[in-house]
Every structure is written in C-alpha cells, then in structure tokens.
Amino acid sequence: MITFVSRPNIVLEQADVVPFAEEDWIGRRIQMGEVVVEVFKKCKRCSMVNIDPENYSVDPSPLKTFAASRQACFGVYASVVETGVVRVGDVARLLG
Incomplete structure (x- = not known):
C-alpha cells in the first residue's frame, strides 16, 4: 500500500509588510477562522x-x-492546536 501525504500550506497577507515577520511568530499561536495553530520553527x-x-x-537562483x-x-x-x-479571506490573528 502506498500512502501519499499532502503538504498543506497557508499563505497570509500582512497589512503592514514586514519582511520575514513570521520568524517573530515562533512560539506563538495564530487563529485563522476556527483553527488555532502554534508556530514552532523556521522552514528550510x-x-x-x-x-x-x-x-x-529550473532556475537555481x-x-x-x-x-x-x-x-x-x-x-x-x-x-x-484547535481544528476547524x-x-x-479569514483574518489571521496572533494570540498572546
């Protein structure tokens, strides 16, 4: 049996564009719609x-x-952390 695992992604648009602001979210939670996620590390x-x-x-640059x-x-x-x-168009809010 072969199991395929998808890699879900969410792209957020910032009101004030701060480059790499997501790195400051590590250790914090974000609520989007009914869902709450906890940011835990940078993505290599x-x-x-x-x-x-x-x-x-292909362009290696x-x-x-x-x-x-x-x-x-x-x-x-x-x-x-919380499913939903x-x-x-849902607003994403940093918690605590």
Missing part, C-alpha cells in the same frame, strides 16, 4: 523552489539567494 527550503510551477523550468541570506529558510512550520474550518 528544498530545491523545489527552483522549479517554476507554470512551465517546470532562488535557493542560492535563500541559502546566502536566510540560511535557506523561508516561511515557518506550525502545528494545529479556515476559509479564504
């Missing part, structure tokens, strides 16, 4: 960021840039 990027999803061309300036990190990991429904 793999080589998939080098592939253009529209035409599958994104990962090289992340490696040189961000220790190859971009984004954060979070685990679900999240809808497009």
